[in-house]
Amino acid sequence: MRKEKSLRFFVTFWFIIASLIPLLILGAVSHFFIKWQLEKSIDKQSRILARLVAQDLSKLFSTQEQLLAIVKNDLESGVIPESRFQEYVSSFRLDETVFESIVLLDNNGEVKFISPFRKEFIGIDFSNYDFFKKVKESGESQWSDTFISPFSGNSSIALGVWSKPVIIVGIIDLNKLSERMSKFEAEKDVYIIVTDSRGVIIAAHEKDIVAQRMSVKNLPMIAEALKGNCGVFEYKSNGIEYIGCAENIPEIGWLSVVIQPEDVALASLFRFNVFFFAFLGGTILIIIIVSLVAPRNLLRLIQDLKLQIANIASGKYEPVEKSVKFKAREFNELLDDVTNMANAIRDREQSIEEAKRDWEMTFDSVPDMIFLLKEDGTIFRANTAAADFLGCSIQELIGKKCYEVVHGTAEHPPNCPHMLSQRTGQVESAEMELSDGKYVQVTCSPIRGRDGEILGTVHVARDVTDRKKLESEIIRSKNLLENLFENSTEAIGVVDRHGRFMKINRRTEEIFGYSRHELIGQKFDTLYADKKELEELLSILRTKKIVREKEVRMIVKSGELVPMETSISLLYDANGELLGSVAHARDLREKKSLEAQLLQAQKMEAIGILAGGIAHDFNNLLTTIKGYSQILLMDEQLRATEGEALQEIERAASRAGELVSHLLTFSRRVERTTKLLNLNEVVVNVKKLLKRSLPKNIELDIQLSPDLSPIKTDSVQMEQIILNLAINAKDAMPEG
Numbered sequence: 001m002r003k004e005k006s007l008r009f010f011v012t013f014w015f016i017i018a019s020l021i022p023l024l025i026l027g028a029v030s031h032f033f034i035k036w037q038l039e040k041s042i043d044k045q046s047r048i049l050a051r052l053v054a055q056d057l058s059k060l061f062s063t064q065e066q067l068l069a070i071v072k073n074d075l076e077s078g079v080i081p082e083s084r085f086q087e088y089v090s091s092f093r094l095d096e097t098v099f100e101s102i103v104l105l106d107n108n109g110e111v112k113f114i115s116p117f118r119k120e121f122i123g124i125d126f127s128n129y130d131f132f133k134k135v136k137e138s139g140e141s142q143w144s145d146t147f148i149s150p151f152s153g154n155s156s157i158a159l160g161v162w163s164k165p166v167i168i169v170g171i172i173d174l175n176k177l178s179e180r181m182s183k184f185e186a187e188k189d190v191y192i193i194v195t196d197s198r199g200v201i202i203a204a205h206e207k208d209i210v211a212q213r214m215s216v217k218n219l220p221m222i223a224e225a226l227k228g229n230c231g232v233f234e235y236k237s238n239g240i241e242y243i244g245c246a247e248n249i250p251e252i253g254w255l256s257v258v259i260q261p262e263d264v265a266l267a268s269l270f271r272f273n274v275f276f277f278a279f280l281g282g283t284i285l286i287i288i289i290v291s292l293v294a295p296r297n298l299l300r301l302i303q304d305l306k307l308q309i310a311n312i313a314s315g316k317y318e319p320v321e322k323s324v325k326f327k328a329r330e331f332n333e334l335l336d337d338v339t340n341m342a343n344a345i346r347d348r349e350q351s352i353e354e355a356k357r358d359w360e361m362t363f364d365s366v367p368d369m370i371f372l373l374k375e376d377g378t379i380f381r382a383n384t385a386a387a388d389f390l391g392c393s394i395q396e397l398i399g400k401k402c403y404e405v406v407h408g409t410a411e412h413p414p415n416c417p418h419m420l421s422q423r424t425g426q427v428e429s430a431e432m433e434l435s436d437g438k439y440v441q442v443t444c445s446p447i448r449g450r451d452g453e454i455l456g457t458v459h460v461a462r463d464v465t466d467r468k469k470l471e472s473e474i475i476r477s478k479n480l481l482e483n484l485f486e487n488s489t490e491a492i493g494v495v496d497r498h499g500r501f502m503k504i505n506r507r508t509e510e511i512f513g514y515s516r517h518e519l520i521g522q523k524f525d526t527l528y529a530d531k532k533e534l535e536e537l538l539s540i541l542r543t544k545k546i547v548r549e550k551e552v553r554m555i556v557k558s559g560e561l562v563p564m565e566t567s568i569s570l571l572y573d574a575n576g577e578l579l580g581s582v583a584h585a586r587d588l589r590e591k592k593s594l595e596a597q598l599l600q601a602q603k604m605e606a607i608g609i610l611a612g613g614i615a616h617d618f619n620n621l622l623t624t625i626k627g628y629s630q631i632l633l634m635d636e637q638l639r640a641t642e643g644e645a646l647q648e649i650e651r652a653a654s655r656a657g658e659l660v661s662h663l664l665t666f667s668r669r670v671e672r673t674t675k676l677l678n679l680n681e682v683v684v685n686v687k688k689l690l691k692r693s694l695p696k697n698i699e700l701d702i703q704l705s706p707d708l709s710p711i712k713t714d715s716v717q718m719e720q721i722i723l724n725l726a727i728n729a730k731d732a733m734p735e736g
Contacts, residue, residue, distance in 0.1 A: 071161075
């Protein structure tokens, strides 16, 4: 059996490894980082230096171009006569510019005027120079390539500017340009050069290079820069690696170039490598020594940590007394952190316990029934409200199916929110009726695991039985109100605040002849016949807020004017804002007809009373006439001579008595007596009265039934009935 290594061995071994590996990695990373930083810094410095040179030359050449532009403007303006051209050009202080001389050429390219003036230079021919030809052909300013100045014998460049009288040429000695390069401070072995558009060096720190008119266009970086691809380049020449940067001088197409050897640029990296490996050797020696001593205290620290962790695992959170006092702050902080962790765990457990109690208190305080259900509907948590509602304890509910204890069924009810919520993954709700007639509003929300899978639902049920009863009562009340509204004997219309109908009942349609579709949305004032009556109603409504039983005339669809009795009251919302009004209208046509009939009946009653009074007096007179006629008939002498006349008097008195009897019947002053009557005889008796009562234009046609059976009734009332029927029939006739 292989012997296990001690903790001290592992600590020492891995301490050395763990110490060396970071150092090696740090060294490698530092090496590459420093190299990268150096290269980046060199690139940046080279680019900045090249750009500064380019900007300086660009500014310089721009200034010289402006100087020659001033000369051009002065000469073309005509202010200076040609005779004073030499004096004019000699007035310029060339020592303040980079120009060696300023020359005025004629169209043939010969020198006419020069500054500084030297007579032997007058007449020198520039016609073979390319820049002269280009200026003359294009009429625009042109920079020349390098050439040997006929004045100084040095390498030079020229700027030619065309003007009407002469061609102005400014000649720059490249030695002066090189001297200007010396103001740019560069490290040792860093070369700053300026090339023309052909890649020929025209300015450098070393004047000998310029005098040789050396071409560097074959260098890769110069070739690329001349194509317009300026930037930082690395290249190798004669076995030496270089780092360079080229920038374009846009006005003339020249290049500003900074070059230095790579080994010179990275010399500081070599010094770092030497220092690092020396440092690494010393560090390794120190690590070996420390690794042999350090594990002793480290083992004690591990023992203290092990004891503290064992206490935490057993639920003891008191800090362990340190067996050794470490001078290193980190070790002491580590032990303190473990102690703080123990305290934090203890506080966390207390917070969890308090949160659990608060949650359970809240869970049991909710008045709604709450179940926590598994996927199959098994209850694994329930609150007190659920147990109280179902009449059992919470423990009796745990483990049972929700549909068993709530619905008393062997399976989930149709449209079960628990099943729907698991299927859709969303909150589902439904109103359900229980077996005892109660109603509950059930809402189920999915319970998800860490991966989002649905583990069950939170089942919340609220007893809504009272609400259902209230809703039913509200519906019944609403239906009752609707029935009262629709079946009212009066026309009812609800009008908004703008005076347009919002709702009408069936009686409104019947009275006015309009359908609901025709009236809804129409202005109510179109139904009023008299606008003054309407204004009076509105005035009362504005002052008293209500109109009671006012008679007005209204227009129905047929155009008929109908007397109506209307009442109006205003409608307000809960905030006292005006919503509109409600109007009740009663059709007075039947009432008016009944009033007319009552008036007619009252008239007839008055006539009857008058007739009754006359009938009594007249009956007394007839009794006297009839009595005297009978006395006279008792006299035989008179009977023989005047008997027929006396009998006619008696018969006339009898007929008058019958008329009086009818009058008394009409006035109802005769007591009711019932007897067997033949209705044919009653009709014949009434016929005599009707002939005197009916107008002459009405023909009375009586058709009697020969086999009519007698009835037992009061003859006076029967005659009154027949008389009333006949009079009503007369009134119903068009010309009655």
